[in-house]
Amino acid sequence: MSEKREHAEPSAGEGHLSLRADCESCFALCCVVPAFSASVDFAIDKKAGQACPNLRQDFRCGIHTRLRQQGFRGCTVYDCFGAGQKVSQVTFGGQDWRRSPQTAEQMFEVFPIMRDLHELLWYLTEALALRPARPLHGELRLALEQTERLTHDSPGALVELDVAAHRRDVNALLLRASELVRAEVRHKKKDRRGADLIGAKLKGADLRGANLRGAYLIGADLRGADLRMADLIGADFRGADLRGADLTESIFLIQSQLDAAKGDSATRLPPSLTRPAHW
Numbered sequence: 001m002s003e004k005r006e007h008a009e010p011s012a013g014e015g016h017l018s019l020r021a022d023c024e025s026c027f028a029l030c031c032v033v034p035a036f037s038a039s040v041d042f043a044i045d046k047k048a049g050q051a052c053p054n055l056r057q058d059f060r061c062g063i064h065t066r067l068r069q070q071g072f073r074g075c076t077v078y079d080c081f082g083a084g085q086k087v088s089q090v091t092f093g094g095q096d097w098r099r100s101p102q103t104a105e106q107m108f109e110v111f112p113i114m115r116d117l118h119e120l121l122w123y124l125t126e127a128l129a130l131r132p133a134r135p136l137h138g139e140l141r142l143a144l145e146q147t148e149r150l151t152h153d154s155p156g157a158l159v160e161l162d163v164a165a166h167r168r169d170v171n172a173l174l175l176r177a178s179e180l181v182r183a184e185v186r187h188k189k190k191d192r193r194g195a196d197l198i199g200a201k202l203k204g205a206d207l208r209g210a211n212l213r214g215a216y217l218i219g220a221d222l223r224g225a226d227l228r229m230a231d232l233i234g235a236d237f238r239g240a241d242l243r244g245a246d247l248t249e250s251i252f253l254i255q256s257q258l259d260a261a262k263g264d265s266a267t268r269l270p271p272s273l274t275r276p277a278h279w
């Protein structure tokens, strides 16, 4: 169905450029702010706001090339959508939390809020590149501009922001965009929103236009499945087998979902995403 998508609007790939993490410009906020629990994803317990012991003084990871081998798979699937560099360089004007420890508490509070806002920017940018969602492009553009403006607020205003309410409003708009895209698939679409599909046997399944928002697909067998035009926002693909699956026109799929799954050279991807190195 790829021939059905026109590109009169900027492609999602172009708009997403500023939403890609630039770790060189970030004060390693993802290595400090979240808490870790020892598990298959993290080799250690770490409290929120405490620097990971592998973090070097220059804000680089001391085990960057060996994360998976050393039990830090969780670090390889994390995506801040460029929130780290925005907080470091824009919100806090390049003042880092080591040299300016008085900023640390507020900076660590702002980071997850900024990440939420940047994630919404990513989805809104993608929605604006979807031709079937064109009737909503005016509303989507407004939401994008409003969200972008919020990301430039002061640290104090960001901490006070009701980001959950903003997310709800944007999500309602994204859902309408999704419905317009999925309506292009003529056959009956599967509605598996939030479904428990852990370990499900979906090899070769026709999931075109399916609603898989927030579905639990952990360890699911999706080899050769057709997921074009399926809404995959928030779907949990940890350990899912996507070898040979077609994700080319799926919507709202993000890199961290792919990174958490298994795939191969035959897995077909949307153009804005890259094939994970471990596939």
Ligand code: SF4
Pocket (backbone or CB within 6 Å): 030, 031, 032, 052, 053, 054, 055, 056, 060, 061, 062, 063, 064, 067, 072, 075
């Ligand atoms: S292991 Fe490396 S990438 Fe992961 S949190 Fe620690 S310093 Fe950061």
